[in-house]
Amino acid sequence: xxxxxxxxxxxxIVLLGIISMSIRSTYLQSxxxxxxxxxxxxxxxYGRTLSERIQAYSSEPSLYSELVNDFGGLNDETxxxxxxxxxSPAGETxxxxxxxxxEKVVLFDxxxxxxxxxxxxxxxxxxxxxxSEYVTVVVNLFES
Amino acid sequence: MGKYxxxxxxxxIFSLLTYSYALRNAIFQSNIRTVQSFSQxxxxxxxxxxxxxxxxxxxxxxxxxxxxxxxDTVETxxxxxxxxxxxxxxxxxxxDVNSVIxxxxxxxxxxxxxxxxxxxxxxxxxxxxxxxxxDSAIHSDEDMSxxxxxxxxxxxxxxxxxxxGNAQVHGDVYVIPDETGAVKINSGGISGSLYANxxxxxxxxxxxxxxxxxxxxxxxxxxxxxxxxxxxxxxHPGHVGGSEGNxxxxxxxxxxxxxxxxDPPATPISLGAISVSGGPSSDVTLDLSxxxxxxxSISVGSNRSLTVIVGNKDRTLRVGNFxxxxxxxxxxxEGEGRLQLYVDDYFNIGGSSSMNNNSNPSGNERSxxxxxxxxxxxxxxxxxxxxxxxxNIFIKDADLQxxxxxxxxxxxxxxxxxxxxxxxxxxxxxxxxxxxxxxxMTGSGKVNGSVxxxxxxxxxxxxxxxxxxxxxxxxxLDGxxxxxxSTEYNIAFWH
Numbered sequence: 336x337x338x339x340x341x342x343x344x345x346x347x348i349v350l351l352g353i354i355s356m357s358i359r360s361t362y363l364q365s366x367x368x369x370x371x372x373x374x375x376x377x378x379x380x381y382g383r384t385l386s387e388r389i390q391a392y393s394s395e396p397s398l399y400s401e402l403v404n405d406f407g408g409l410n411d412e413t414x415x416x417x418x419x420x421x422x423s424p425a426g427e428t429x430x431x432x433x434x435x436x437x438e439k440v441v442l443f444d445x446x447x448x449x450x451x452x453x454x455x456x457x458x459x460x461x462x463x464x465x466x467s468e469y470v471t472v473v474v475n476l477f478e479s
Numbered sequence: 480m481g482k483y484x485x486x487x488x489x490x491x492i493f494s495l496l497t498y499s500y501a502l503r504n505a506i507f508q509s510n511i512r513t514v515q516s517f518s519q520x521x522x523x524x525x526x527x528x529x530x531x532x533x534x535x536x537x538x539x540x541x542x543x544x545x546x547x548x549x550x551d552t553v554e555t556x557x558x559x560x561x562x563x564x565x566x567x568x569x570x571x572x573x574x575d576v577n578s579v580i581x582x583x584x585x586x587x588x589x590x591x592x593x594x595x596x597x598x599x600x601x602x603x604x605x606x607x608x609x610x611x612x613x614d615s616a617i618h619s620d621e622d623m624s625x626x627x628x629x630x631x632x633x634x635x636x637x638x639x640x641x642x643x644g645n646a647q648v649h650g651d652v653y654v655i656p657d658e659t660g661a662v663k664i665n666s667g668g669i670s671g672s673l674y675a676n677x678x679x680x681x682x683x684x685x686x687x688x689x690x691x692x693x694x695x696x697x698x699x700x701x702x703x704x705x706x707x708x709x710x711x712x713x714x715h716p717g718h719v720g721g722s723e724g725n726x727x728x729x730x731x732x733x734x735x736x737x738x739x740x741x742d743p744p745a746t747p748i749s750l751g752a753i754s755v756s757g758g759p760s761s762d763v764t765l766d767l768s769x770x771x772x773x774x775x776s777i778s779v780g781s782n783r784s785l786t787v788i789v790g791n792k793d794r795t796l797r798v799g800n801f802x803x804x805x806x807x808x809x810x811x812x813e814g815e816g817r818l819q820l821y822v823d824d825y826f827n828i829g830g831s832s833s834m835n836n837n838s839n840p841s842g843n844e845r846s847x848x849x850x851x852x853x854x855x856x857x858x859x860x861x862x863x864x865x866x867x868x869x870x871n872i873f874i875k876d877a878d879l880q881x882x883x884x885x886x887x888x889x890x891x892x893x894x895x896x897x898x899x900x901x902x903x904x905x906x907x908x909x910x911x912x913x914x915x916x917x918x919x920m921t922g923s924g925k926v927n928g929s930v931x932x933x934x935x936x937x938x939x940x941x942x943x944x945x946x947x948x949x950x951x952x953x954x955x956l957d958g959x960x961x962x963x964x965s966t967e968y969n970i971a972f973w974h
Binding site for chain 2: 343344347348350351354355357358361362364365368369372375376379382383386390393440441442443444445446447449467469470471472473474475476478
């Protein structure tokens, strides 16, 4: 084998090695990303579930009057008694806080409450990361 | 061999690079989907929230979301909603073929849209107050006495009915109680028929030789009319011009419900106290086309004008104390826009003031429907002097007095105990609907329309003339337990 060919082969092997390492890194990143995506997806779904659950309080005056009783005070993600907790299907622990405004004009001169829902990914009590924040409105649709 | 190795390595590198690119692309797409999922959820929240607010506005008659004519569609276009960090668009289609109002709400967050649709059908009860058939000149749940004056139209008395003077009823009279003295007629008369449930002896008493009934007399089933309504004297030729007989069955009592006093809507615009007086340059214009407003007090004097622009919306001007000693409340509206003047504590109108009596060529000029005065105070609601008011008045529970030449072209609804129309007081309208009140008309007080009272007393030269002109001017109010006329929409579907 000529010297040139030998060097070329060695260069190819080195290049192959570099690319292989890069792909391995990308693959690991991909796996990690898939897991994080699943966590994020679970957190978003949880937020939407909470939104829909809260919007349902518009349907009955008796329910609407219980909104603050049911969700008021859930405003501190670091306090287990002031947050909602949920274990996602992927096994991640999610916390949620719900901030309910006072009655105010929300839209079209109609009174209602603005509700802010925040969902956190809790690795542990010291590592709580905000994943999503939704804002919705609840009105007393059939107020007599 | 060497050159094959190079080709193999090159192919391997190409494959690995392709795989690497695919992996990166997958990661990128995954991140995009996560962002899209978040955006769609927030767009969903905006759409649902705007849809709820729209339906509430429709049922509250707020006027921000209007229902178009059958087959037509109206749309707000995308509007910013900063509190929810996005935009909404409301589209209302009046599907008159299926009698459904389709309200579609589209929420937009960043570039993602989400739509929700609700179908509304007109409710069959509750909500809108079903105005009863007002087919009598005077209707009272309890006793009615008309001493002098004239009534042009039918009369319904749920209690005893008497004509202690020379009053004339130019119509039929219906009397419910089955008791002695249910009807007493002095020198007056009934230019029509008397239908009375009484079966008792002397259930109908003629107290004067001139007492007369030009039409027929029908008394309760099975009773002898001669016993129930004996002549004042055996020599009297007869008080009844027509025939005498019996009702086939008793006339049922009619209970009239009261509408609910309206709740004040939200007033996002807060004004200070407003005082209008001085020269012509002191006139004040309030533009409520952007929303309802509240002022703790408004006073208008010196013949100045307070002009309120409502556009084509229903707007509320809520006031703590409203004092118009000498001035004019003008309304500028387009189409069906209306003003509700909601007065919490005190209302006064004096001098030759006027309300909704201005020129408004692009609107429904001087229509009573343009103005609803909702008075929640407890002091007497007093209208005197020469004060043209083209509007409907709803008094929560205060007494009402109309004196002098006060001239109201509109309907009066009262939840109070007393309504007093005196002197030359004129209610050019329409309806005095006060089923909880004792209504008194004295002097030359006049009503053109219909009077509904708990009990009624007419003296002097009063006059009630029944007309049906009120039918198109009765305001939309809440209350009642069913029947037609409801304007509340129920949700038939939501998706």
